[in-house]
Amino acid sequence: MDFNTALRDERLVAIIRGSDAKAALRTVMALVEEGIPLIEVSLSGTDALSVIRQARAEVGDAAWLGAGTVLTADDALRAADAGANLMVTPGLGAGLEESVRRGLPTLAGVMTPSEVIAAVAAGASALKLFPASVGGPDYLKALRAPFPDLPFVPVGGVDAAAAGAYFAAGAVAVGVGSPLIGDAADGGDLDGLRRRAAEFKAVCAR
Template identity: 80%
Template sequence: MDFHAALGTERLVAIIRGQDAEASFRTVMTLAEAGIPLIEVSLSGAGALGVIRRARAELGDAAWLGAGTVLTAQDARDAADAGANLLVTPGLGAGAEESVRLGLPVLAGVLTPSEVIAADALGVTALKLFPAAVGGPAYLKALRAPFPGLPFVPVGGVDATAARAYLDAGAVAVGVGSPLIGDAADGGDLAGLRRRAAEFTAVCAG
């Protein structure tokens, strides 16, 4: 399944930004076991490249395992070397440009119409509307009017209620960090993570 198809089918990207590398790895594996196959590990978290490398070895080549907070060209190359097959940026710039050059799926951060036009021209795979909470679902709906065919993935402050509202407003998927992950990536409760994973999976399934 290509990334476009995976986004449209799953409609949920889990975002891990942990300060405990071992806990972050356990979080990746728990999410995968819970049936969430689109997982992003932020490079701003502790030992992120090592987490990606270990998770890739465990999950195999078919899993969608992304690197987030890709800011520089070196970030993109390092993430690809670690086994990431999805690169996620908070905005446009060298990280997004190198990610596209590498030929991997790219979820690039945008907020304004001008950034949407620039990202589409760059050839990114999907548009990470970030920080989505600035405008909420109403802003996404307004933004989709001039760009009806582009795949938007709102990220930032997306809880279960907001996830449903964004999907209803036309998002192809949502990206969810702390409302889903909680404290799991910092050594917290995995049972709670499993409960939240089931909740978000149900919401995003419609």
């Protein structure tokens, strides 16, 4: 299954930014076990490349295991070498360009119409509306007016209630960090993570 099909089918990208690499790895594995196969490990987390490498060894091809906060060409290269098969950027720039050059699906950060146009021209697979909380679902609805067919993924402050509102506004998926992950990636509660995963999957079910 290609990335855009998976994105439209699953409608949820889990975002992990952990201060404890072992806990972050456990979090990845728990999410996969709970049926969430689109996972982004932010490169701003502790030993993120090691987390990606170990997670890929554990899950094989069973998940889209992404690298987040891909800012530079070197970020993209190192993440791909670690086993990431999805790149997520907070904005435009060298990280997006190198990811596309390597043929990797890329969720590119955008906020304005000009950035949307630039991201599409650069070859982005989908558009990460970030930080989505600034404009909320109403802004997404307005942004989709000139770009009705583009795949937008709101990220930033998306809890379960907001996810439903973004879907109503036309989002193909949502990216969710702390409202889903909680403190799991810092060594916290995996049972709570599993409960929240079930809640978000229910919201994202068609």
